[in-house]
Amino acid sequence: MNLINRSCPRFIAVSLRNTIQIEPKMRTDLQASKVEAEARFRVIATAYETLKDDQTRSDYDYYLDHPEERFYNYYQYYRRRVVPKVDVRLVILGTIMSISLFQYYSAKQKYSEAIAYAMTVGKFRNMAINTGVERGVLEIDNKGKLKKVKGKNNEEIIRSIIEENMDVRGGYKKESIYDTLMWHCIILPYTIFNYLRWYVQWVFKYWIKREEYDDIAKLYLIRKHLGLNENQFNCMSDDEHDDMLARELWIDENFKRWKAEKDAEEQEKLVQSGRSAALSLV
Known part of the structure; x- marks a missing residue:
């Protein structure tokens, strides 16, 4: 690229634009030789894309000053080309939302495990059965066992009664959006x-x-x-x-x-x- 190193980016952009627009010989070459014209256009376009951005221009200046650092220069080039330019705010927002979703569903899983365990403990299960019988939502047969009534799921009824009466705290308490990172950031x-x-x-x-x-x-x-x-x-x-x-x-x-x-x-x-x-x- 026949441009002065560290020239003003605005001057470079104007020069390149003027070169494309007013140089008669280039216009003639573009008409006469399509292959040569495309090649020259790619060179000019590459130069413009490289030098119009302060970061890529800084990398290019470093490359001119340190041509021996080939691997580092390759790394910088491909990093600029491959890594997409993403708004940092969107990345932060996406990270917060992901963490919040994980917190919510993790808490939901732990709470379900706590209730499932309570349903296997005789003290809580018997309490729930007695409460269900008093409310008329559960029935006991002559042998003292739960009756299977069509349209009723005894286990779900027992579970709901246990949830009503148990005060689960700490790491196994019921899931809530108010315990997520997103909510804490909002407030x-x-x-x-x-x-x-x-x-x-x-x-x-x-x-x-x-x-x-x-x-x-x-x-x-x-x-x-x-x-x-x-x-x-x-x-x-x-x-x-x-x-x-x-x-x-x-x-x-x-x-x-x-x-x-x-x-x-x-x-x-x-x-x-x-x-x-x-x-x-x-």
Whole structure:
């Protein structure tokens, strides 16, 4: 390409356009020799496509300055040619949507597994059967077994009753779009606003005014001491929460003492388990 290296791209574009439009000899050649004209046109078109874009022109300048780096120059060329130019925003949006769909259907599968397991547990199954009989949607025969009634699926009825009465939390709770990445991205500004408002209220109420912690604040501090997120902490029973409040575990010293006791208990259980295993082998 008989062009000055690092010339102004606009100047190059104008020069190429003028060359195609006004050069009489090129017009004559195009009419006289179709093959030669096509070849020259391809050269000019390639030069224009290469030099009109700042990125490809930068690669071309690098190629002129470093012709010995053949493999790198080939890589840059094919990377520009093969890799499509995609809007980064579309890529990010597609990634978020894919992750959200995976989260939703994964949660749905886990919830189904939890309910299916509960249906095999006698306690929950019997509770559901008794509830179904009281409602009149299930019937028991003289032998105490479920009657098969035409048009009714006993297992589906039992499943629906268990779903109504079970409070599945944590990683096996019922699927919801409100637990997906997409939803969290949508409400991110609102989430940030709420956090800042909560933080200001916390500082003003407990740091500046020195008010006593209420139960919600105490449970929050206990959760932070335990290193649990909100869902994990909510999976604990109300009795466990009450016990922690009674022990005043929001206070650092009390929590450290309680944690040491728990660790000692766990260590003792491991020792006892090891002794039992050793005795069973004797």
